[in-house]
Amino acid sequence: MNNYSRKRFKEGEEYSRALFFLSPFIFLFSISLFQVLNLTLLQGDKYQTIAESNRIYQKPINPVRGFIYDRKGILLAENIVQRDLYITPAYIEDSSKTLLTLSNLLNVPYEILEKNFSKRVKKAKKFDSFPLVKALNEEQIAKAKVNLDSISGIEVKATLKRYALHKETLAHILGYVGDISSDEIKRDKLLSELQNTQIGKTGIEKEYDFVLRGKPGIQTQERDVKGKLVRVLDTQGAEDGKDIFLTIDQKLQDHLFKLFKNRRGALVALEPKTGLVRALISSPSFNPNILNSIVDTDKVESLFANEESPIFNRAVSGQYPPASTLKPFVGLAAIENEVISWEKKIKDNGKFYVDGDPRPYRGWKENGHGRVDMRKAIAESSDVYFYNIAYDLTLSGIRPMLDNFGFGKKTGLTDFEANGLLPDKKWKLGYKGDFWFKGDTINLGIGQGYILATPLQLAMAYSGLANRGIIYQPQFIQPEDEKSFQPKKIAEIQLSDKKDWEKMEQALIDVISARNGTAHKVFDTNSVVIAGKTGTAQIKSILPGRKYDAIRENPALRDHALFVGYGPVEDPKLVVAVIIENGESGSEVAAPIVKSAINFYTGGFNAE
Amino acid sequence: MQNRPLSFSVDIKLNERRNLANFDYSIVLAVLLLGLFGLAMIYSASGSYALVLRQAMYFLLGIILMITAAISNFRKMEPIYLNAVWIGFFFLVLVLVLPNSGNTNRWINLGFIGFQPSELMRFLLPISAAAYLTRNPQIKFSDWMIVIVATLLAFILVFLQPDFGTSAIVLLSGITPIILSGLPWRFIIYSFLGGIGTLPFLWISLMDYQKERIFTFISPEADALGSGWNIAQSKIAIGSGQFLGKGYMEGSQSQLDFIPESHTDFIFAVIVEEFGFIGALGLFLLYAFLIHRLLYVAKSSNSKFAKLVAATLSIILAAYITLNISMVVGIFPVVGMPLPFISQGGTALVVNMITIGIILSLRRTT
Numbered sequence: 001m002n003n004y005s006r007k008r009f010k011e012g013e014e015y016s017r018a019l020f021f022l023s024p025f026i027f028l029f030s031i032s033l034f035q036v037l038n039l040t041l042l043q044g045d046k047y048q049t050i051a052e053s054n055r056i057y058q059k060p061i062n063p064v065r066g067f068i069y070d071r072k073g074i075l076l077a078e079n080i081v082q083r084d085l086y087i088t089p090a091y092i093e094d095s096s097k098t099l100l101t102l103s104n105l106l107n108v109p110y111e112i113l114e115k116n117f118s119k120r121v122k123k124a125k126k127f128d129s130f131p132l133v134k135a136l137n138e139e140q141i142a143k144a145k146v147n148l149d150s151i152s153g154i155e156v157k158a159t160l161k162r163y164a165l166h167k168e169t170l171a172h173i174l175g176y177v178g179d180i181s182s183d184e185i186k187r188d189k190l191l192s193e194l195q196n197t198q199i200g201k202t203g204i205e206k207e208y209d210f211v212l213r214g215k216p217g218i219q220t221q222e223r224d225v226k227g228k229l230v231r232v233l234d235t236q237g238a239e240d241g242k243d244i245f246l247t248i249d250q251k252l253q254d255h256l257f258k259l260f261k262n263r264r265g266a267l268v269a270l271e272p273k274t275g276l277v278r279a280l281i282s283s284p285s286f287n288p289n290i291l292n293s294i295v296d297t298d299k300v301e302s303l304f305a306n307e308e309s310p311i312f313n314r315a316v317s318g319q320y321p322p323a324s325t326l327k328p329f330v331g332l333a334a335i336e337n338e339v340i341s342w343e344k345k346i347k348d349n350g351k352f353y354v355d356g357d358p359r360p361y362r363g364w365k366e367n368g369h370g371r372v373d374m375r376k377a378i379a380e381s382s383d384v385y386f387y388n389i390a391y392d393l394t395l396s397g398i399r400p401m402l403d404n405f406g407f408g409k410k411t412g413l414t415d416f417e418a419n420g421l422l423p424d425k426k427w428k429l430g431y432k433g434d435f436w437f438k439g440d441t442i443n444l445g446i447g448q449g450y451i452l453a454t455p456l457q458l459a460m461a462y463s464g465l466a467n468r469g470i471i472y473q474p475q476f477i478q479p480e481d482e483k484s485f486q487p488k489k490i491a492e493i494q495l496s497d498k499k500d501w502e503k504m505e506q507a508l509i510d511v512i513s514a515r516n517g518t519a520h521k522v523f524d525t526n527s528v529v530i531a532g533k534t535g536t537a538q539i540k541s542i543l544p545g546r547k548y549d550a551i552r553e554n555p556a557l558r559d560h561a562l563f564v565g566y567g568p569v570e571d572p573k574l575v576v577a578v579i580i581e582n583g584e585s586g587s588e589v590a591a592p593i594v595k596s597a598i599n600f601y602t603g604g605f606n607a608e
Numbered sequence: 609m610q611n612r613p614l615s616f617s618v619d620i621k622l623n624e625r626r627n628l629a630n631f632d633y634s635i636v637l638a639v640l641l642l643g644l645f646g647l648a649m650i651y652s653a654s655g656s657y658a659l660v661l662r663q664a665m666y667f668l669l670g671i672i673l674m675i676t677a678a679i680s681n682f683r684k685m686e687p688i689y690l691n692a693v694w695i696g697f698f699f700l701v702l703v704l705v706l707p708n709s710g711n712t713n714r715w716i717n718l719g720f721i722g723f724q725p726s727e728l729m730r731f732l733l734p735i736s737a738a739a740y741l742t743r744n745p746q747i748k749f750s751d752w753m754i755v756i757v758a759t760l761l762a763f764i765l766v767f768l769q770p771d772f773g774t775s776a777i778v779l780l781s782g783i784t785p786i787i788l789s790g791l792p793w794r795f796i797i798y799s800f801l802g803g804i805g806t807l808p809f810l811w812i813s814l815m816d817y818q819k820e821r822i823f824t825f826i827s828p829e830a831d832a833l834g835s836g837w838n839i840a841q842s843k844i845a846i847g848s849g850q851f852l853g854k855g856y857m858e859g860s861q862s863q864l865d866f867i868p869e870s871h872t873d874f875i876f877a878v879i880v881e882e883f884g885f886i887g888a889l890g891l892f893l894l895y896a897f898l899i900h901r902l903l904y905v906a907k908s909s910n911s912k913f914a915k916l917v918a919a920t921l922s923i924i925l926a927a928y929i930t931l932n933i934s935m936v937v938g939i940f941p942v943v944g945m946p947l948p949f950i951s952q953g954g955t956a957l958v959v960n961m962i963t964i965g966i967i968l969s970l971r972r973t974t
Contacts, residue, residue, distance in 0.1 A: 047847025
């Protein structure tokens, strides 16, 4: 065994064995050099970009949201200081202990704190702070200020929060703001620059969000691996949002809103000669201020679950049968198509029969209005008269006139408008799967059946009557100078005889002024002269053999009350459409609101 | 252990003059260059004067010990070298016995100074092994067996600390002189196969964090914010250095603490981030040059002992350099290993410099 190794092991083989031993390391060394070359030269640009994004943090600087004023400069929406409780995980040793302390201190359930905390803590870097409780109340702020010094990592920060000063009164016009959703960021990339801020969800707040919002500034910061600020590299200040002046007359709006107390319905009041909307109400309403707080989640949920749908904007999205308020347009169509003359009288005995159908079409008055001409038929709202002319006009005779006055079309006031419905044969076949019958035309003649209109559409159509055929684009944004404001025409209706406008207006004046007018109850010598039309929209058709009295036992099935009017007739300043859901009588509930609106607005009323 | 004259050393022509001019000064220069560069990089990575000062003191101590070792006569030192391994075993046992804070027992604290016995062992073991194997002109098979037993013992003691990376180095440092001294190839192959056979048992005995590191290496993207994060950040730092680097103290990844352990194990990433590919290439060349010069000592020496010691210590040094860099660039699992002469850490620096000194002392006898 002594010479065991010597047999094979030659002198100097130590060195060659060493090289052999070294070879894997030489190999690894070469690969490493190649990897450095690969990382720095071949992929250097990519890693440079990643290193930059590691280092740079773009901290958004939120702009201040613009205020909203009414036409006269009354403040409608502003920003108020809200105090939120912020937490910085880096300074928290035991999160559950801290949360428990806070829960007891602020009287907020531990589960809510835990949920808010765990939701954000995963995404946040160590030194990032985020809101744990938003909108602290006075008591919580007081308690927090006294005790928070002893809890590290917790601070109260002031942020700006939207505040609608007039709460329910303007809710549907202004809309509300809320946290930015991920869907919204997908649609609008600009929103990703706004953090911990709220944007408009409905109404003016949404439609003019890009004006109100402003442009966020950016502070370019260098941060270390824990997210701790090292230095500020660059600051670009935020561009604050612009203020908006609305066409709304807050005093008028306020006054009218009170009249809607305990009523469901809607109102649209606008200047016929400019299209500027002066008041818009949807009732019941809601307080927009509770929708932008995460504290009142219960209230928010009940708001959305409410059967009366307070968030729904009835004034522009509610679709109702126009009922008798449609009659002036059907009347004008009949005159224009020479189906009837102003003078020709038709006998109204309360019933109208179509050939071959034994069932009568009934008027609202049991025994009819006797022999009526157009003026009287409008003033007294004779159904049989309009059954007759609608029958003669046929659908193709009625539709163009209604179309001219804007029925079935959006006005372009807001994004939230409904179309209404101006039916035709194709529509009925498509949606109802049935042909258009003469009976459908007869119902259309009195604004019932399939036709639906929004209160806004009704106000617009009546502004056409007030303007002798011209309809202006409605808008919410107050022009800088009302006197030099050039409104945009969206319709210009020509009648072959211009005197027909005056004649129709006279009939509409009779509705209130004439003793037999359907709204004569609101006649008042102190009031300016108003032209208008009542309407009673049936929700449920009365089957043969049944009386309305049986139906009205269910309040939800009671007729809707409508009134649309404008005044003063010598120089129309305001056109107002009012609908009171299940209000039954247009003359009793809707007409007084219209009268009040016009008189309040023109200042000519002293019996308020 | 008896101290008898080495019978084969009579052939060697001894240079009687203790002539410093006979050193390979390029080795000294390279080491000083690396050490000074290390101090600069530790400052860039940590931003701490205190750390740099500490390291500088170790560096100074290292220089003194290096020169002392270099001018010593290795032949007179041989009895010491032969028994040095007992010091290593003493501390390795001591470190396991002494109570320590944390999960690992790696440090011995002497009050004013702390050091890692495992770092000591990885150079005491090969020197003693070389001395033992070459104490007679012919190596007996039992000599190899004894060295293997000692090596395995040292390996287990370090593994128990636990320190996976250094235990592997200790194993390497004991096995290298055995193989270099002429162990027949078939034994080498048998042991290699046997070693593979023990791998499953090794795997079982690994700590969770060690297993995790291996998993991370296999699939670093799977857990980018967890354990793969370190290597990802290191690669970002290296890649973003591009050709010329971002400049000294200008590397964002290192200055903003994105690189983990930036002044110790991952200091190579800081170097490339701040000095780019050019800096990395320079460092590679310097290391390659150093290893080349050290191996030349092994090649040119007439002494079997000198050959064994010089070659083994060079290989250990090369292993450290290679494994550290390949870990930092992401082609090898993360094992805690410093970059020789550059990474912050006193024991490693001093041990490495003594190693150089010993190799230099072998050189001067030629």
